[in-house]
Amino acid sequence: MSRDRPRPDGGAGRASARLQNALRQLPEGGIERQAVDAGEIDAVVDYANSNIIMFPFARRALRDTAKGAAAAGANRQPALQGPVANSVLAALPRADYERLLPGLEPVALKHGEVLHEEGAPIRYVYFLVDSVVSLLTRTEGQRTAATGMVGYEGMVGMSLVYGVDASSARAQVLAAGSAMRMPAERFRDEFRLCLPLQRELYRYAYVELAQARQAAACISSHHLEQLLARMLLMISDRSGSQDIFLTQEYLAGTLRARRESITQAAATLRSRKLISYSRGKISIVRRKGLEAASCSCYKKIETLHAV
């Protein structure tokens, strides 16, 4: 919190005089003054004193909100807010989140980076924010198939939740972005002690399992265009971007199809002006249309997060 935050307990007369001074600085007849007259403004920026001056009604409202939140109990306050937060961390009570915070390190994940190798010990767990990680399972030799996708809704390193130290799949970054990571040792301690963290991760474990089941059913029963549409939508939802960087090999491995079939399915979606692509980048052009082109599994998987 900035020290420049206006003091709510400042004398009413002095605050009012400062507000009047700041209001006088607004351009004569400008849109700002009109909005002030219409009662649509909460605060004025006071350039002379480098401060923000709140209107009394707005200040009262903020104070009442703060009181209401305190009365509701500190434990019920969400730790993080906003669309960029990781859902698991955001669902924790504030006190628990604040205890975890010193152990969390913000990191930028690069496209293609391998976070965990299949069978190797887990050194860090990752709470994703706007990055997307693909879970790849080895089939034969060095060939892999994507068997899971993690985004802001979950955590990478779920083996530790089940008491296993090694990763069951290779975790590779599919869409670059940010995440919060925690050393595995610290995570084990926190997980053992923190019931809300256990509850959230068991809930996510259920979501991950249900998602994998739905995806398996989807692959065996729907057309390739539908699968491709669903996959693109799921990645876009997690990365918050319409541009997706994928290779044909990845798509072929994930959707269990030949590369030629993938090319054909992508061309069909492009001919319907739902996507465009060039040199490894696929862009969603018409999202609504792509949703209509995907199967019902997309909606089913996305609603699982509300569990």
Add this chain to the structure above:
Amino acid sequence: MRQRSAKSKSQPAGFTTVVVLRLYVAGGAPNSMLAIANLESICAEYLKDGHRLEVVDVLEDPHRAMAEGVLVTPSLTKLSPQPVAKVVGNLSDRRRVLLALGLKPDVA
């Protein structure tokens, strides 16, 4: 990086246009909350995927507000595409917001 919009010959013209918006608010003050709700509703209806919105709390970062020339909150700036446009107030006047964003109010 993800906001970059490289053009290729195969892309239909115009689809990469992304409206970049910045909304300055004063914490959870009433007009600020209303402006966020109004803007989210407009974006959901008219700009579903073609926009990037950043909400800046001037109480958290007053220096940034000053560096960026903000006079009052709530205050909405359309940064891209050009020309830059500004709307102040709680954004209840939908028509005015749509015009500032370069959208026709009667066209969805």
